[in-house]
Amino acid sequence: MSRTRDRARRHLKAHPLALDAALAAGVLVCMVAGSYVDPHGKHGVDWGIRTPDALSLVLIALGALALVFRRRAPRTVLALTGTVSLIECVVGDPRAPVAMSAVIALYTVAYTTDRATTVRLGLLTMTVLTGASMLAGPLPWYAQENLAIFAWTGIGATAGDAVRSRRAVVQAIRERAERAERTREEEARRRVAEERLRIARDLHDVVAHHIALVNVQAGVAAHVMDKRPDQAKEALAHVREASRSALNELRATVGLLRQSGDPEAPTEPAPGLDRLDELVGTFRSAGLHVEVARADHGTTLPAAVGLAAYRVVQEALTNVQKHAGTKAKAEVSVVRVGPNIEITVLDDGAGEDDDPENGGGHGLLGMRERVTALRGTLTTGPRYGGGFRVHAILPVKTRSRAPGDPV
Template sequence: MPQDGPCSYSGTVTAHPGTPARPRPWLLHPLVVDALVASVTLLIVLVLSVTINKHPGGGDGFGQRPLPLHTVVTALLGAGALVLRRRHPGPVLCATIVLTLVELIMGTFSHSPGERHTSMMGMVAVALFTLAASTDRPTTLRVGTCTLALITVAGMLLGAQPWYTSENFGIIAWTALAGLAGDAVRHRRAAVNAIRERAERAEATREEEARRRVAEERLRIARELHDVVAHHIALVNVQAGVASHVMDSRPDQAKEALAQVRLASRQALSELQTTVGLLRHRDDPVAPTEPTKGLAVLGDLVDGFSRAGMAVAVERGDGEEERALPAAVDLAAYRVVQEALTNVHKHAGPDAKARVRISRAGRGDSARLEVMVLDDGHGGAAAPPRAPAAGGGHGLTGMRERAAALGGSCETGPVPGGGFRVRVVLPLRSPGGPAVERSEAADRGWVRPCG
């Protein structure tokens, strides 16, 4: 890959996704930049080659030194090599060093000791800068030291005399400056690339987090929809069956069953509107106004099953109705009771008897809420068989997942003498100490059809 050098264009033109990339001006093409650098370096070398530092007459030294043919040839060859410095920094440096040595050797025949010069050193400096900017620091130190030693010794032996003249010692400054500048450019480019990579990685992380939150929110809403549909549709199905069965023999009871169907469907629509309202934007005219379901409205839930013909008894500890619960625990307990009673109504039949017991146990960090739903399993012969506890239906699996999301436990299974029991324990404090608040973790991974 081409590397950047002095006065070169480093970087790529990027565009926002979905927008066409702007074409790069031809003047910023790397080959054009390298040709311009080579041309400027050639001009500087030729100017220095015909200039005397200290004119004997005290006047301007420009044009006072002769320009032999070998100086022009070596300068042109060196400039041609610099055009390729980005693609082949090592070979270009070697080529400029060789041309500089050739120029010094030929200069011993064309110039007197006092008129010899090391102007080709400018091309060596450009090549060394490119090498330092495109490699690592150890390579720069090794190559720079070798170049410094070789060119300095050659300049002192073949260049301007006496050997200790300032022009020969200037080779050391040129070489060291080129190597240090190239290393600084490489270090800065590496720092910029690291910052860009961190920014891109952070952007990718933000996008991934946003996608994760969207997926979790969809799972949460889908779970709420499942709870609503599973409960009310089960009631509607049973009451519609009752109405169809007694339509001819007991019209009054069929009418009452149809009224219960209408009431259950209205409640289902209301809860669906509240849940789907969470998907509305802020500027939508209609927003959900019903509070989140919880044990505070457990009585309405039980009344719905009672009107469907199922006897439900609720036992709560002293003052349990007035004691506030964390939002996540409150919602989870309500949904567990709702799902359990729906399963009783569906599997044990409308004439089954169920008992709901809600109590607290423990104190401090060990405080927990215990929810138990127990039925007698004698709701009529027409009821379908209950799914075994080992396999469980999707509703039972959902209870376990809901409890596990809050760090609790769920026990389900038949009881001796007939019936089925659901026991869920939910901690009232998180492992870290603060009370459990409603979180997305409690709503994660619960998309189930009704069990």
């Protein structure tokens, strides 16, 4: 039964003209039946005591016919039904309930327009029909039929406005729910994009650092293989160590992409400034002269800040290795200044290409994104007299950034 009812409802929604025609037919039957009823008969409400004249039947037919087009032109239909109702109120004797069509038309206007239009047209219809009935109609001005016209037109306007308001409230609730759902989906996509960017930065830092070391050590091994095999073996040992470190870090980073049901991959804690000596040692073993100065007074950094500081030093020294060469000298300083920790990497630009910004890579961009994500600042650029400078300021205490906050 419910399935049949739902199917019928969908069919009527798909064919609104058929629904309006059925409504018009029902109103026509009610008006014709009402025109034969005498509410003031000897036995209360008597049926068949009075008979409508030809004019009343014509007006009834015109009012019902106009209702077929009530959705297409609601104001025009209201004007037509109001006109035939006005004629019936003035000349009808006995009076037929033609005003029923005007009530339906007024309901449609209230349902399809705004409240201001409903009030304006509703008051106009009520005043004109009621005034004409009282002043020019065949019945006394105090007859209940005159008051009924006033009441029913007011009910029609009020009911239409109430239904329109309810539909508007339901539509607003639905739109808010859809907007909230879209916001959740956009937030989820944003978080996924940020996580992908973070993983991409990690992969870039790991690959760029270790591959640069492998390249330098392999070149050293090839150069001294024939004359100094012991030094070549040492260089190859550094190649093996750098490649092992790269594989371990890649395995830990890619392990973040595994699904919850996948086997757990071996991971290790994220590197921080506690591993700075180890990091600098890899560059020294590759032939780069690096000096370190620390004045952070044993500051314990959050994992995110420590990782960002580590990656800044790693990327900066990798750029020195690639662009300035092993003959260059680099200086790394870590200083605690108030609520921030400052990391500075300088080189003297001994190589031919002393400007990493000319390389076209994404290292500097990745560093800037890392630092900015923690509400820090990063400045890079060539030094006066030659060389390059990387300076990062990171807050020791971090807080999560809400969507829409300025970076």
